[in-house]
Amino acid sequence: MLGLVIERPDHGFSLERRLEERFGSARFAYSTAYSALRRMEKEGLVRAVGGDTEREVVYEATKKGVDHFRSWVRSPSSAPVVREELHARIALCEPRDLPRLIDVVHTEELACIAELDRIRRRTLDEQHDATRRPLAEEAWSTLMDRGVVHGEAAFWGGRVTQLARLRAYLEQLREEAERRALAEHRQGLADGRRGLADRRPTQERRELAGDDGSLAEGGRAR
Amino acid sequence: MSELLCMSGVDKSFRRGSQDLRVLKDASLEVGVGEVVCVLGTRGQGKTTLLRIAAGMESADSGEVRFRGEDLTGLSDRKLSRLLGGQIAWAGRSGPGGMRMRLLDYVAMPLLAGHSRARKRGREDVYARARAALERVGAQGCGEQRWEGISDWERALVELAQGIVGEPELLLVDDLTDALGIRETDELTALIRSLSKELGLGVLMSVSDPQATLFSDRIMTLGGGTLTAGPSQEPGNVIEFPDLGAGRREAERGRRGS
Numbered sequence: 442m443l444g445l446v447i448e449r450p451d452h453g454f455s456l457e458r459r460l461e462e463r464f465g466s467a468r469f470a471y472s473t474a475y476s477a478l479r480r481m482e483k484e485g486l487v488r489a490v491g492g493d494t495e496r497e498v499v500y501e502a503t504k505k506g507v508d509h510f511r512s513w514v515r516s517p518s519s520a521p522v523v524r525e526e527l528h529a530r531i532a533l534c535e536p537r538d539l540p541r542l543i544d545v546v547h548t549e550e551l552a553c554i555a556e557l558d559r560i561r562r563r564t565l566d567e568q569h570d571a572t573r574r575p576l577a578e579e580a581w582s583t584l585m586d587r588g589v590v591h592g593e594a595a596f597w598g599g600r601v602t603q604l605a606r607l608r609a610y611l612e613q614l615r616e617e618a619e620r621r622a623l624a625e626h627r628q629g630l631a632d633g634r635r636g637l638a639d640r641r642p643t644q645e646r647r648e649l650a651g652d653d654g655s656l657a658e659g660g661r662a663r
Numbered sequence: 664m665s666e667l668l669c670m671s672g673v674d675k676s677f678r679r680g681s682q683d684l685r686v687l688k689d690a691s692l693e694v695g696v697g698e699v700v701c702v703l704g705t706r707g708q709g710k711t712t713l714l715r716i717a718a719g720m721e722s723a724d725s726g727e728v729r730f731r732g733e734d735l736t737g738l739s740d741r742k743l744s745r746l747l748g749g750q751i752a753w754a755g756r757s758g759p760g761g762m763r764m765r766l767l768d769y770v771a772m773p774l775l776a777g778h779s780r781a782r783k784r785g786r787e788d789v790y791a792r793a794r795a796a797l798e799r800v801g802a803q804g805c806g807e808q809r810w811e812g813i814s815d816w817e818r819a820l821v822e823l824a825q826g827i828v829g830e831p832e833l834l835l836v837d838d839l840t841d842a843l844g845i846r847e848t849d850e851l852t853a854l855i856r857s858l859s860k861e862l863g864l865g866v867l868m869s870v871s872d873p874q875a876t877l878f879s880d881r882i883m884t885l886g887g888g889t890l891t892a893g894p895s896q897e898p899g900n901v902i903e904f905p906d907l908g909a910g911r912r913e914a915e916r917g918r919r920g921s
Binding site: 550555560561564591594598599601602608609612 | 703888
């Protein structure tokens with residue numbers, strides 16, 4: 442937010458719109474922009490000038506704000522914390538959950554394609570002419586922004602392709618689960634023990650990864 | 664009708680050892696005149712197979728592949744090979760292989776191969792066209808060079824020049840951006856887009872790099888045998904996204920204001 446104010450002093454509502462345009466995929470809450478502006482004003486990083494009402498004032502950065510922002514830009518970046526709910530669900534699922542989980546993965550794929558598509562539309566919005574200009578003639582902000590756009594595209598697109606492979610793997614497991622269920626059913630008919638696998642899901646998975654190397658390893662090797 | 668290529672319900676499997684590997688399950692797509700469609704997927708997900716089927720180079724196990732309404736599966740080899748190199752062209756990353764030749768000759772190959780509309784043209788005309796194609800993509804300096812002597816970026820341009828030299832209606836671009844950096848990827852895909860709009864060329868492009876999808880009209884993904892379409896699309900229509908985007912933002916602004 443501070444960076445946007447430094448880039449160009451603006452009204453609160455315009456800043457909110459610019460935040461959405463540039464960092465839409467971060468999914469900020471509705472009031473994020475305004476609460477950030479108020480907090481930064483309290484800390485003396487920005488000041489509100491010109492006008493009495495919230496709609497009229499323009500926010501601009503103070504010297505302290507600019508210094509604070511520069512040091513943030515140059516500070517080291519830490520590895521992001523990944524809390525992947527989907528992975529936890531897959532780790533703890535039972536064979537009968539597989540059809541639903543495959544749907545869940547596919548739905549998430551669609552959501553990621555939608556994000557990639559949003560970035561694509563923004564690219565076309567901004568560069569209708571699509572002419573190739575030499576580096577020296579391109580606006581600095583455009584050059585920097587392309588790096589961010591590509592980073593976001595790589596994130597969502599990379600996620601799509603990973604999810605697609607995961608879904609293919611889950612589909613293999615579903616087929617395998619069906620084969621096993623059938624085999625156990627036959628076995629159960631033969632010696633009167635039935636439904637054992639359903640009560641021991643953990644062991645079932647261990648067998649999948651361990652005994653049947655052709656499935657688990659073969660799938661990955663391809 | 665602006666529809667150029669229409670695939671529907673295409674299945675394709677390969678036999679790998681004792682298992683059947685289903686590369687395409689019920690795959691459907693359309694490419695319209697002047698439209699760039701991207702298929703995104705990692706290696707080995709069947710992108711090239713999809714393109715080969717679209718080109719008639721390979722047949723589907725089931726389903727329909729139509730080019731300008733004509734079913735490719737019913738065509739003779741002779742007709743198919745006339746189509747490929749004529750109305751349908753291919754741009755991949757193979758280069759001239761082991762053959763040592765001037766790149767001007769390489770670019771001219773579709774015209775010299777004999778199945779092109781340009782067959783009856785004279786030698787001078789063929790080279791004039793090859794030079795014009797190189798110039799159009801901005802690789803005029805590469806004509807006298809050889810494949811080994813030029814950069815990855817120039818190679819991509821040369822392949823693209825070969826793709827458009829025969830004035831095709833449909834261009835299949837197979838992973839051309841693979842070896843390129845961010846800026847070059849932007850430049851190449853923007854170039855493909857402007858060629859498509861300028862020549863009314865339908866482009867079906869396979870990419871393994873999501874960043875190469877940004878200048879397309881439509882994104883599809885291929886993985887686990889499923890070809891998945893992105894949002895907001897009407898088959899066969901070229902949608903003007905700048906207007907849509909503005910409308911969407913306007914709507915959001917209105918919602919927020921109230």
